Amino acid sequence: MKKASGFEIVAARCWNMLNEGKPFTPIFVMGAYALYHMNQWGDPAFWAAFGIGLLVALPIFVLYFVYDFPLFLRNYLWFPVIGALVLWRDATLDFGLYGTALGLFFFFTIYFWGTFYYHLRIGTSWWNFKRFWKLVLKNSDSTSGNAQEQMPKFLLLLFIVDGAARRWGMDEVLFSTDFTWSSYAWFVIGLVVYTLVLHRNLFDWKPKEIPTYTNNTAESKVASSEKVYVLVVDGMRKDRFEEANAPFMKNMRAQGTEYTQMETVYPARTVVCFSSMFTGTYPREHGITSNMVWKLGIKVESIFDSLRKVGKRGRLLGIAHLIDSMGDDVESVTAVMHNDKADRNIMERAKLIVSEQNPDLLIVQFIATDQTGHSRGALFDEYREKIEEADQLITEFVGWLQAGGYGDNATYIVCADHGQADGIGGHGHLDEGERYVPFFMYGTGIRSGIKVDEKHSLVSVAPTLAYLLGAPFPSHSRGPVLLEGIEGKQPAELSMKAVEGASWMK
Known part of the structure; x- marks a missing residue:
C-alpha cells in the first residue's frame, strides 16, 4: 500500500478548490464568463471591462463566500435573482451566457466529476453519469455539486458581472438604463441585510458548542489501556449500518458501550471532523473549517501532542487530505486506487504500521464506504455492501492484533466521522443521515452491555483517548471524557440501560 505522493497531496489541494462550494463559486463565474467570450481574448478592452465587472460584483462574491445557504435556505437564493431581474427589467439578457454556464456546470459535475474523475481515481464505471445526475440535483451539502445552491449564486453573479462590464x-447603455451605481448599492445593501436576517432567524440547526474546556474529571496519570485502536469507517451512515450485515462490529457494540446519540460537528466535512475528533474542540478554534485548508496545520494541540508529553506515540492512517491538518502525525495512503481494493490495502498498511512501529494509539480511516456514497449514493445497495466489507476487514484486523499479542490490554473505538445524505458529496450541512454517527467502545477498561442515550459529541474522542492512555488532555479540549463507558468511572446520575450481550469472536 503506497503512500500518497507529493504530487497527489498537491493535486488533492487543487481539487478542493473546485470541490468545496465556497471557492468554486468565484472560480466558476470567472471561468464561465471568460470561456463564453473566448473570441475577445485578444482585445485589451474586453479584459478591462471584465475586470470592472468583477470589481463591481466583489461585495456579492465576498458575501457568498462568507455565508453558506445550507439545506432549505438555498431556496431563498432565487429571490435575489428575481429581484435583480425586476430591478433592472430593461436589461438586455445574454441567454447564451447563462445557457453556457449551466451547460458547463452540469458537464463538470455530472461527467467530469461524477464519471471521468471517479473512473480514473477509484474505478467507477464509465456509465456512472446515468445515476450521478440525480445525485447532483438532490445534493444538499457544502460542495460545488450542490446544484440548488450553486445555480442561483452563479446566475446572479454572472448577471452582475456582465451588466457592470x-x-x-x-x-x-443598452444593457439597462436603470443599472446605476445607486441602484446597485441599494441592491447590495438589501442582499446583505436579507442574508443576515435569514441566517440569524432560520439557520438554527448547528450543534451547540460546549462552552468550557474538559472538566468532568481530572486527567488520568495512569493508563487504563496499553493500546487504543480507533477504527473510523468514513461516512458510515447510522441507519445504513443498522441495515447492514455487520455481525462483528455489532457484537463489539453489544459487548461494549454504545453511544446512541453521538453527534458530529459542523460543517460535517472529513478534515473538519477528524480535526475536531482528535483535538477535542470545534472548527472556529482548531482552524480547519472545510476540506479546503487555506493555512496548513491545526492551531491547537492534538491527541498526538498530548501523547508525546508522556513519551507515547500515536499515528493516524488516512488519505492525503488529513495531512493538511495533522501534518507529520499522518501516515498517508494514496486515494488513487480501485474502491474495491481501498479498505483492504488500508488494513494491510495498518498491520505494517503496528508490526514496525507498535504505536500506543493507532487511528485507521477506512474510506471505501464514503467514496461509494460520493460516487454512487448512500441509499443504494453498493453503499451498504461497503459497510459489510468494512466489517469483514475489521474482523480480520482485530483477529490479527490478538493473534500477534498487539491486542492484549487494548481498547477499541469504532465510529464514523460523519454520516451521509443522498447526493454527490453527501455531507456537510447536516442533512438527514449526517448528524448522528455509529459510536461504540470495547475492550480493556470498557463496560460491557451498556447503551448511553444522552447526546454526546465527537469532540469527546480526544480527551477520552488521553484519559485511557494516561496522557494530559489536549490544550483546547472541550469534550467531556466518556466516563459512562469506562469501568468504575461512570457518573451515577446518568441514565443507561444494559443490552443483551452477543457472542464475541465466534
Missing part, C-alpha cells in the same frame, strides 16, 4: 466597461 457592459454598462461601465464598454459604455453599453
